[in-house]
Amino acid sequence: MIRPVLARREKVIPGTQAVAFVVGIAVALVLGVVLLSTSGHSPAEVYERMFDSAFMGSDSLARTLERATPLALTGLAVAVAGSMGLWNIGAEGQMMAGATIAAGVAMVADGLSGPLLIAVMMVCGVAGGMVLMLGPALARSHLGVSEIITTLMLVYVAIRVVEWLETGPWKDPDSFGFAVIEPVPEQASLPGLFGRANIGTLIALGLLIVFWLAVSRTAWGYELRLAGSSPNTARYAGISLRRKILTALLLSGGIAGLAGAVQLTGSATRLESGLSNGYGFAGIIVAALALMRPSGVAVAAVVFGAVQVGGQSIQTLGVSSAISDILQAMILFGALVAAVFFNYRIRWTGPAGQLPGDEPEEADLAVEGA
Amino acid sequence: MSEAALIGLFVATVQFGTLVFLAALGELISERAGVLNLGVEGMMAMGAVSGFMVGLETGSPWAAFFAAAAVGALVGGFHALVSVVLGADQVVSGLALTIGGLGLAAYVGRNVVGERPETQFTDLGIAGLADIRWFGEIFFDQPPVVYLTVGLGLAVWFVLARTRLGLALRAVGESAPTTDAVGHSVMALRSGAVMAGGAFAGAAGAFLSLYMAPGWTEGMVAGRGWIAVALVIFGAWRPGRLALGALLFGFTLALQPRLQSFDIELLGVEVSRISPALLGILPFVLTVVVLVIISWRYRHRPSPAPAALGLPYRREER
Numbered sequence A: 001m002i003r004p005v006l007a008r009r010e011k012v013i014p015g016t017q018a019v020a021f022v023v024g025i026a027v028a029l030v031l032g033v034v035l036l037s038t039s040g041h042s043p044a045e046v047y048e049r050m051f052d053s054a055f056m057g058s059d060s061l062a063r064t065l066e067r068a069t070p071l072a073l074t075g076l077a078v079a080v081a082g083s084m085g086l087w088n089i090g091a092e093g094q095m096m097a098g099a100t101i102a103a104g105v106a107m108v109a110d111g112l113s114g115p116l117l118i119a120v121m122m123v124c125g126v127a128g129g130m131v132l133m134l135g136p137a138l139a140r141s142h143l144g145v146s147e148i149i150t151t152l153m154l155v156y157v158a159i160r161v162v163e164w165l166e167t168g169p170w171k172d173p174d175s176f177g178f179a180v181i182e183p184v185p186e187q188a189s190l191p192g193l194f195g196r197a198n199i200g201t202l203i204a205l206g207l208l209i210v211f212w213l214a215v216s217r218t219a220w221g222y223e224l225r226l227a228g229s230s231p232n233t234a235r236y237a238g239i240s241l242r243r244k245i246l247t248a249l250l251l252s253g254g255i256a257g258l259a260g261a262v263q264l265t266g267s268a269t270r271l272e273s274g275l276s277n278g279y280g281f282a283g284i285i286v287a288a289l290a291l292m293r294p295s296g297v298a299v300a301a302v303v304f305g306a307v308q309v310g311g312q313s314i315q316t317l318g319v320s321s322a323i324s325d326i327l328q329a330m331i332l333f334g335a336l337v338a339a340v341f342f343n344y345r346i347r348w349t350g351p352a353g354q355l356p357g358d359e360p361e362e363a364d365l366a367v368e369g370a
Numbered sequence B: 001m002s003e004a005a006l007i008g009l010f011v012a013t014v015q016f017g018t019l020v021f022l023a024a025l026g027e028l029i030s031e032r033a034g035v036l037n038l039g040v041e042g043m044m045a046m047g048a049v050s051g052f053m054v055g056l057e058t059g060s061p062w063a064a065f066f067a068a069a070a071v072g073a074l075v076g077g078f079h080a081l082v083s084v085v086l087g088a089d090q091v092v093s094g095l096a097l098t099i100g101g102l103g104l105a106a107y108v109g110r111n112v113v114g115e116r117p118e119t120q121f122t123d124l125g126i127a128g129l130a131d132i133r134w135f136g137e138i139f140f141d142q143p144p145v146v147y148l149t150v151g152l153g154l155a156v157w158f159v160l161a162r163t164r165l166g167l168a169l170r171a172v173g174e175s176a177p178t179t180d181a182v183g184h185s186v187m188a189l190r191s192g193a194v195m196a197g198g199a200f201a202g203a204a205g206a207f208l209s210l211y212m213a214p215g216w217t218e219g220m221v222a223g224r225g226w227i228a229v230a231l232v233i234f235g236a237w238r239p240g241r242l243a244l245g246a247l248l249f250g251f252t253l254a255l256q257p258r259l260q261s262f263d264i265e266l267l268g269v270e271v272s273r274i275s276p277a278l279l280g281i282l283p284f285v286l287t288v289v290v291l292v293i294i295s296w297r298y299r300h301r302p303s304p305a306p307a308a309l310g311l312p313y314r315r316e317e318r
Helices: A016-036 A045-054 A058-082 A091-108 A114-143 A145-166 A200-219 A219-229 A231-236 A241-267 A280-287 A294-317 A322-343 A361-369 B003-031 B040-058 B059-086 B090-108 B137-138 B144-162 B165-172 B176-182 B187-210 B224-235 B238-263 B282-297
Strands: A001-007 A344-349
Touching: A016 A280, A016 A294, A016 A322, A045 A058, A045 A219, A045 A241, A045 A294, A058 A091, A058 A200, A058 A241, A058 A280, A091 A114, A091 A145, A114 A145, A114 A241, A114 B165, A114 B282, A145 B224, A145 B282, A200 A219, A200 A241, A200 A294, A219 A231, A219 A241, A231 A241, A231 B187, A241 A280, A241 B165, A280 A294, A280 A322, A280 B090, A280 B165, A294 A322, A322 A344, A322 B059, B003 B137, B003 B144, B003 B165, B003 B187, B003 B238, B040 B059, B040 B090, B040 B187, B040 B224, B059 B090, B090 B137, B144 B165, B144 B187, B144 B238, B165 B176, B165 B187, B176 B187, B187 B224, B187 B282, B224 B238, B224 B282, B238 B282
Parallel strands: none
Antiparallel strands: A001 A344
């Protein structure tokens, strides 16, 4: 029986991930058509509304950037851990933790001037994210506990703590019985750029650039990547894996926490249990699509921001905004599959496993080692 | 604490235990074959919504239960296609499955939110045994899914430990090239295991939406799928220990909503005055603590995890 086998391509085509990303978007859109038309909507109308609301006009672009900002920050948070081969899937919770500490500080330090208070809140945001990450990071570095599950579990903890604060200790006395926390002081809101966009977008962009420089241009970044890709080599080179794991995870948590503080001082008016709004989870997809590279994070964050803005806008057409979650996951699946076909080709093999013209075994090994 | 409340606590322990055990058993099958599937939460959500909808349509809880298992297998098949057949990253594919599954479940179920099922599983009340004081209600007056799950646990143990299929499954989880060389199909074994795991997760979701919390709401799985993933580690990839862990987590999940009504004091604080939101963090904190303890115990020993867990296999690269 002749059957297909995936063989690694000798020459990796440059820019494949970008193409895979586009393929992913196409796959998602096609599946979206199926989903929409089976439930009686007009795909063309829905997509047009999504595109218009996300890109047409400066207000639309501002809305897209507003959503792209937390996505870029959480995406970067996941990517920092990911560049060492670690998975921080709890950015959602660290974002909440960061926002919580920032909001708490804003309550006691509301006498500070705007810029100073915002700076303090940003630092507290980073600290909050790091605090929530501390347990999983230490458990991973010293005991080898999978960071995947521990970071995720703490998401539920962080969100429930905010729910508790909302209903109890931090409940706004002036809220007429609603379970809400008092708004952050007026002076603690980030200056706007245009429309709904604020300078949080520039903070995210700046951080992406800093991280790109740090990872690709410094010895620290090289060690980080080395520790992730070949731990044994790194150990021989005298790099402390434990310390690298701790640094990468704490940094990752800190950036996610900063995302919370930026969100609190930017788009949000108060701390609430819905503040993280799935940004931390979407950030995982953003980082995975970007292959943990900062440039990719920026692009994917804008695309996902647009998909989310579009998802909100089609509710007026009677279409569930869950469509945007489905599209986001489908983009990743599409890109994942496309990437496989860019890096591998299908080869048909016979019963003996080899057909005439196949490379000898050594060649395969050489390619794999490269 | 009254006797009835205490019995109620243990009845719920068995039910919550069943819920996480069923899902975790599926993940165990998949992981023993070497495939990590982080999509349990999404597969459970899809099982919950499809089970509930089939239940509404047919009025038969069993039809709903098995339809949910089929949907779970189908969703799991997606992970198998992407991560086993095409060999993409299992972590990424699984996470996408959870996010996409939750989104799709929300979309599919948008019109049945708030509806109530007409018929649902009824407690069996095994003749003669159900009347035993205390134990009768806890062990012999449960919905049929509980007993089915116990049976499935035994079946999974038997298949893994005592049959040729089980041997092949465990072998492919330890070393795919070796299994391939012996003549087994790595893809068939792993895909089958992932789909079986999906069926279990889907069925668990249906148990949730048909019996434990009849109805469908977005986010109703509420992290139980992730607890199932953690349980597999807790159970050291063995069905027996998995059952013990499931009871422990079942107890915590059952305890949490009841703590409020208990008139007890803990460290000088009246438990009934603690906010339910704060008590809600218990199962998740427990998971983290338990994982740390497990790793501490294994720090000088080789991990009990299947050796090839998470590693994709492509025949070319042997």
